[in-house]
Amino acid sequence: MDGHIAAKRDAARERLAARDGVLVAFSGGVDSSVVAALAHDALGEAAVACTAKSETLPDAELDDARQVAAEIGIRHEVVEFSELEDPNFVQNDDERCYHCRTMRLGAMYDHARSLGIDTVCDGTNASDPGEGHRPGLRAVAELDVLSPLLAHDVTKEEVREIARDYGLSVADKPAMACLSSRIPTGLEVTEERLTRVERAESLLREWGFEQFRVRDHDGLARIEVGEDELDAALDPAFVEAAREHCEAAGFDHVTLDLHGYATGSVSPAGEGAADEGAADDAETDSDGSDETDPVTNVFEAEYPSR
Structure with a gap:
């Protein structure tokens, strides 16, 4: 590993070692996994990784978090709460990530106090503040969360380099934002919409796609995959499976976006990568960027509903 990166890693670990104990807001993404590994190295049993389970966290992501925590060897706990109890979150305006992160980190602090831990830390890295409108980061600052990266x-690419040095399986894992990021700004976040998105995305995971989203445009499923995976998405067998699976999940119509995957393609202009960029960490966030018309830049011929 480059000596400059190693020096940053060691400094972050020493900052954690100066605490009596820490609770890491842990999604199982690369950023929070690196912080968890550093915390475990620095504090041993005094470090705890904690994942917040809610309607916006896919079950598969919780399973992945458990697996990565086991790789690291850190104690892993799960707390449960519901964003849907907050009308500010449900209305899904451009501050949704702020409301989500405030609730999520609040649950972390409550659990930390129950364990006798004063410090909550997260995986915000040095690349995150420059990635557009990031209301979730305001919550991190307001709650005095420790962000050692x-x-x-420590930049995003340096985080991945540290993860590789630790041998973490998530070193090259794409960011995975919370399910609410699939719903266009201004369209209410409901359990029905979150459930059908999770069910639809389970198919893409099963078919081996690595970078994907299913955007829910009020009943229209817009599938995004990485540009290098578009050919696989046009495979007639997948086309048929996607149509049938998405309709069974509750969608009225299914489309494929020929522009491929893009962070924040359903949210306010100017958010760019927004909180999806940090999504793998601060406990899964959300994305941002231009809210698009439900049928703009999409390919429908292969995916007509029956």
């Missing part, structure tokens, strides 16, 4: 100027 940000404090020591």
Whole structure:
């Protein structure tokens, strides 16, 4: 590993070692996994990884978080709460990520106090603040969350390099934002919409797609995959499976976006990568960027509903 990156890693670990104990807001993405590994190295049993389970967290992501925590060897706990109890979150405006992160980190602090831990830390890295409108980061600052990667100027690519050095299986894992990021800004977040998105995305996971989203445009499923995976998405067998699976999940119509996967393709202009960029960490966030018309830039011929 490059000596400059190693020095940043060591400084972040020392910052954690100075605490009596820490609770890591842990999604199982690369950023929070690196913080968990550093915390475990620095504090041993005094470090706890904690995942917040709610309607916006896919079950598969919780399973992945458990697996990565086991790789690291860190104690892993799960707390449960519901964003859908907050009308500010449900209305899904451009501050949704702020409301989500405030609730999520609040649950983390409550659990930390129950364990006698004063410090909650997250995986915000030095690349995150420059990635557009990031209301979730305001919640991190307001709640005085410790962000060791940000404090020591560790960028996203450097985080991945540290993860590789630790041998973490998530070193090259794409960011995975919370399910609410699939719903266009202004369209209410409901359990029905979250459930059908999770069910639809389970198919893409089963078919081996690595970078994907199913955007829910009020009953229209817009499938996004990485540009290098578009050919696989046009396979007639997948076309038929996607149509049938998405309709069974509750969608009225199914489309494929020929522009491929893009962070934040359903949210306010100017958010760019927004909180999806940090989504793998601060406990799964959400994405941002231009809210698009439900049928703009999509390919429908292969995916007509029956």
